[in-house]
Amino acid sequence: MADDRMAEVFAAVRLGGVDQIAARQVLEKLWHETGDHADALHRCLIAHYLADLQAEAADALRWDQCALAAVFGAGIPLDEGLRGFLPSLYLNLADSHRRVGEFEVARMQLAIARGHLDVLAADAYGALIRSRLRSIEAALLACSLSPLANS
Numbered sequence: 079m080a081d082d083r084m085a086e087v088f089a090a091v092r093l094g095g096v097d098q099i100a101a102r103q104v105l106e107k108l109w110h111e112t113g114d115h116a117d118a119l120h121r122c123l124i125a126h127y128l129a130d131l132q133a134e135a136a137d138a139l140r141w142d143q144c145a146l147a148a149v150f151g152a153g154i155p156l157d158e159g160l161r162g163f164l165p166s167l168y169l170n171l172a173d174s175h176r177r178v179g180e181f182e183v184a185r186m187q188l189a190i191a192r193g194h195l196d197v198l199a200a201d202a203y204g205a206l207i208r209s210r211l212r213s214i215e216a217a218l219l220a221c222s223l224s225p226l227a228n229s
Contacts, residue, residue, distance in 0.1 A: 083108070083116075083117070083120050084120070084123075086104075086108055087105070087108060087120065087123050087124055087127070089104075090104040090105045090108065090127070091127050094127070094130070094131055098131050101127075101131055102128065102131045102132075105124050105127055105128045105131070106128065108120075108124050109121070109124050109125065109128065114151075118148050118149060118151060118154045118160060119159055119160060121144075121145075121148035121151075122145050122146075122148040122149050122160065122163060123145075125141045125142070125144035125145035125147075126142075126145040126163070126166070126167065126170070128141040129141035129145060129170060130170075135174060135177035135178045135225075136178055138170075138174045138177070139171070139174035139175065139178055142167070142170045142174045143171070145167055146168075146171060149163065149164070149167065161194075161197050162197055162198070164191075164194040164197065165191050165194045165195050165197065165198055165207050165211075166207055166210075168187050168188070168191035168194060169187075169188070169191045169207065169210055169211055169214060171184075172184045172185075172187035172188040172191060172214050172218075173214050173217075173226065175187055176214065176217055176218055176223070177224075177225065178223075179223060181218060181221060184218055185218060188211065188214060188215060188218065191211060192211065195207070195208065210226075213226050213227075214226065
């Protein structure tokens with residue numbers, strides 16, 4: 079069942095490259111189907127990708143908060159897999175807070191993300207996250223509300 083759910087999530091993510099509205103609908107359906115007691119990684123990924131598909135910054139922020147809440151739910155052990163998502167989750171929160179004009183909260187989330195960078199390998203994903211951190215930092219310095227390129 080877990081592998082099937084992940085396959086559904088990743089199929090919806092691929093669909094998002096073609097039809098964001100359809101992908102959003104599929105992911106929202108999966109979110110409701112999984113429920114609060116589902117696998118934390120599934121809930122985290124669904125919310126994480128839903129945030130990326132939102133047209134409004136406030137909606138993205140809400141889903142980013144759901145993604146982080148899925149990781150830190152009651153009784154959920156913070157295993158290696160979930161720990162590896164923390165830099166990205168906090169960066170997304172920082173970016174969403176920035177986009178809604180909550181610059182101080184965004185700076186705080188960015189600092190937390192920076193504190194979790196040590197879990198990242200020196201690979202392409204790690205480089206991507208570190209680059210995104212610098213982009214969000216620059217947007218914060220400029221007090222920009224605009225979406226970042228490739229967000």
